Amino acid sequence: MPTVKVRNLKNKEVGDVELLDAVFGVELNESLVHAALVNYQANGRQGTSATKTRGNVSGSGRKLWKQKGTGRARIASLRSPLWKGGGNVHGPQPRDWSYQMPKKMRRGALRSALSERLREGNLIVIDEFSFAGPKTKDFLGAVETLKLSDDKRKKVKTLIVDSLDNANLILSSRNVEKTKVTNSFGLNIYDILYHEKLLISKTAIAELNELLDPKREGAKDKEEAPVKTAKPKKPAAEAVAGEAPKAAKPKKEVTAEESPKAEKLAKKEAAAEEVKAEKPKKEAAPKADATPEKPAKKVKADKEATDNE
Numbered sequence: 001m002p003t004v005k006v007r008n009l010k011n012k013e014v015g016d017v018e019l020l021d022a023v024f025g026v027e028l029n030e031s032l033v034h035a036a037l038v039n040y041q042a043n044g045r046q047g048t049s050a051t052k053t054r055g056n057v058s059g060s061g062r063k064l065w066k067q068k069g070t071g072r073a074r075i076a077s078l079r080s081p082l083w084k085g086g087g088n089v090h091g092p093q094p095r096d097w098s099y100q101m102p103k104k105m106r107r108g109a110l111r112s113a114l115s116e117r118l119r120e121g122n123l124i125v126i127d128e129f130s131f132a133g134p135k136t137k138d139f140l141g142a143v144e145t146l147k148l149s150d151d152k153r154k155k156v157k158t159l160i161v162d163s164l165d166n167a168n169l170i171l172s173s174r175n176v177e178k179t180k181v182t183n184s185f186g187l188n189i190y191d192i193l194y195h196e197k198l199l200i201s202k203t204a205i206a207e208l209n210e211l212l213d214p215k216r217e218g219a220k221d222k223e224e225a226p227v228k229t230a231k232p233k234k235p236a237a238e239a240v241a242g243e244a245p246k247a248a249k250p251k252k253e254v255t256a257e258e259s260p261k262a263e264k265l266a267k268k269e270a271a272a273e274e275v276k277a278e279k280p281k282k283e284a285a286p287k288a289d290a291t292p293e294k295p296a297k298k299v300k301a302d303k304e305a306t307d308n309e
Contacts, residue, residue, distance in 0.1 A: 001025075002118065006202060008127045009142040017125055017205055019118070023212045026115040029108070036109030036189040039101040051091030054079045059086075104217060106189070111212050113192040123198045125205060129162050134171030143176075148197050159195035161187060161204045184208050 002025055006015045019025070059079040067074050081089045117123045124146065131138050148156045157178045162169060164183045173179050180191060184207040192198065200208070210216065 004118070004123070004125050006125045006127050007146070009129070009145065011145050011147065014127045017202060019205065020209045020213060022214050023111050023209055024115050024118050024123075026108075026111045028116045029112045032105060033109045033112055033189065033193070036101065036106055037193060039099065039106070040188055040190045043098040045097040047095050047097050049092045050094050051088040053089075053091070054081060054087030057085065057087045107212055107214075107217070109189050110187065110192070113189055114198075114208070114212075117192065117198050122196060123200065126199050126201050128201055128203075129160065129166055129169045129199075131168040131172055134168050136172050136175050139169075139172035139176065143179075146199075156197055157195040158197045158199060159191050160199045161208075162201040163203065184211060 001018045001021055003016050003018055005013050006017050008014050054077070057079045059077070061077060061079075064075050064078065065072065078086070080086050114123070131142075143158065144152070148158065155178050158180075160169070160173065160179070160181045161184060162181065164170065164181075164186075170181050173181050178195075180195065182191065184204045187208070
């Protein structure tokens with residue numbers, strides 16, 4: 001774990017503070033830092049720039065001259081993009097430039113940028129920013145005492161990370177050029193890259209160690225993830241060798257007392273059985289012998305006799 005000297009506003013060493021390797025000892029990832037910076041700047045764009053199309057430009061809608069016969073080029077409208085004062089083609093229109101970047105990538109870019117500032121020697125840990133009153137003169141005197149640059153005439157871009165409840169610090173520094181005060185929760189990648197020096201209070205260091213710790217991110221994700229209950233496995237079709245197959249559970253019989261429908265059905269079945277027992281089976285009657293057919297000649301003779309009579 002890297003150890004940094006803690007100074008007070010009089011530029012005297014007061015003690016040491018330990019920084020997490022996972023937060024302040026990370027290798028520089030230029031592509032990740034660049035992606036986070038582009039995302040921050042895109043989210044800050046207003047997206048209100050616009051140009052007038054031919055539908056927004058003022059002007060007559062009549063046809064200036066006839067289509068044929070003049071020798072000139074054909075023209076439909078004075079608001080055409082081909083004419084001076086006409087509409088613009090494919091110009092910018094209002095849009096939303098913002099897009100969402102994964103939280104772990106943004107925090108990884110912050111860790112990478114803070115680690116690089118520490119390796120450069122541009123990260124200074126201050127014990128506390130205590131001022132008697134909101135005076136810009138006292139703030140400028142403290143910055144000069146810290147000797148942030150060799151040239152006194154040159155104003156160094158300074159980022160101060162402390163609690164926003166420190167009203168004297170905010171009021172003393174808000175009129176100073178190239179100086180910004182923020183807290184550990186409002187720290188962003190643009191401010192770290194834009195400002196040359198970082199003055200971080202001891203309490204803000206502890207907050208950053210907790211906020212940007214990757215172990216804390218993993219634990220938080222596990223807490224937020226829904227707990228999945230394991231589904232019971234279906235029994236295998238074949239029994240395992242050496243084990244006796246489990247006997248199937250007997251089905252529960254429904255008694256007549258438990259179900260009124262079952263009682264009615266049982267009564268109907270009993271009555272039907274009694275009726276069957278009482279009725280004797282009908283004996284099959286013998287089939288009558290078929291009468292012999294008369295021969296065709298005899299039938300014709302009988303018919304002739306009746307006609308003569």
